[in-house]
Amino acid sequence: SQQGEEDPQALSIQEGENATMNCSYKTSINNLQWYRQNSGRGLVHLILIRSNEREKHSGRLRVTLDTSKKSSSLLITASRAADTASYFCATDAWVNYGGSQGNLIFGKGTKLSVKP
Amino acid sequence: DAGVIQSPRHEVTEMGQEVTLRCKPISGHNSLFWYRQTMMRGLELLIYFNNNVPIDDSGMPEDRFSAKMPNASFSTLKIQPSEPRDSAVYFCASSLTENQPQHFGDGTRLSIL
Numbered sequence: 001s002q003q004g005e006e007d008p009q010a011l012s013i014q015e016g017e018n019a020t021m022n023c024s025y026k027t028s029i030n031n032l033q034w035y036r037q038n039s040g041r042g043l044v045h046l047i048l049i050r051s052n053e054r055e056k057h058s059g060r061l062r063v064t065l066d067t068s069k070k071s072s073s074l075l076i077t078a079s080r081a082a083d084t085a086s087y088f089c090a091t092d093a094w095v096n097y098g099g100s101q102g103n104l105i106f107g108k109g110t111k112l113s114v115k116p
Numbered sequence: 117d118a119g120v121i122q123s124p125r126h127e128v129t130e131m132g133q134e135v136t137l138r139c140k141p142i143s144g145h146n147s148l149f150w151y152r153q154t155m156m157r158g159l160e161l162l163i164y165f166n167n168n169v170p171i172d173d174s175g176m177p178e179d180r181f182s183a184k185m186p187n188a189s190f191s192t193l194k195i196q197p198s199e200p201r202d203s204a205v206y207f208c209a210s211s212l213t214e215n216q217p218q219h220f221g222d223g224t225r226l227s228i229l
């Protein structure tokens with residue numbers, strides 16, 4: 001089953017507006033990562049936030065993490081047409097006996113469209 | 117620096133044929149991952165290696181799929197015999213160690229007729 005699920009599935013905004021995408025997950029995590037995928041390309045890592053962090057910034061990106069609600073959000077400020085892509089959250093795979101496996105589990109993504 | 121390199125970029129073949137996908141990870145990365153992406157199922161992990169050793173292959177659909185990593189700079193994913201339902205984009209990714217940011221190749225778009 002999916003560990004992370006993004007919301008909304010699709011988002012369409014005008015250039016200059018802010019875009020907010022959310023991610024919910026089910027089990028304990030060590031870290032949560034956000035990735036971007038442009039059409040026809042591989043995923044590109046954007047930002048990693050650890051379970052003991054609440055907020056992290058990178059350029060126009062702001063990520064928050066609420067471990068009590070098992071959720072994260074990605075905010076892109078002052079969006080540009082070039083931000084048009086799918087955005088995925090990924091969490092480490094937590095196993096029942098405790099501890100994390102070495103792989104990530106990806107959600108199905110939010111498709112962001114930024115209109116010029 | 118060169119990123120993760122996958123070949124071929126596109127493959128079209130007939131059902132029943134053997135398909136081999138190739139991946140060269142980033143030099144120095146110890147973990148390598150094979151994924152399959154479809155509209156219906158999203159991004160699925162097939163198998164991952166750590167230090168050339170397969171760690172988790174529970175995502176490999178069936179015995180028709182096999183993966184090898186003979187050395188730190190090369191991995192293959194083989195499908196034999198291929199079926200139309202194997203049509204998807206297959207990605208290879210590598211990371212410095214487990215649970216670290218992954219670097220993806222641009223994928224192989226596979227079509228089985």
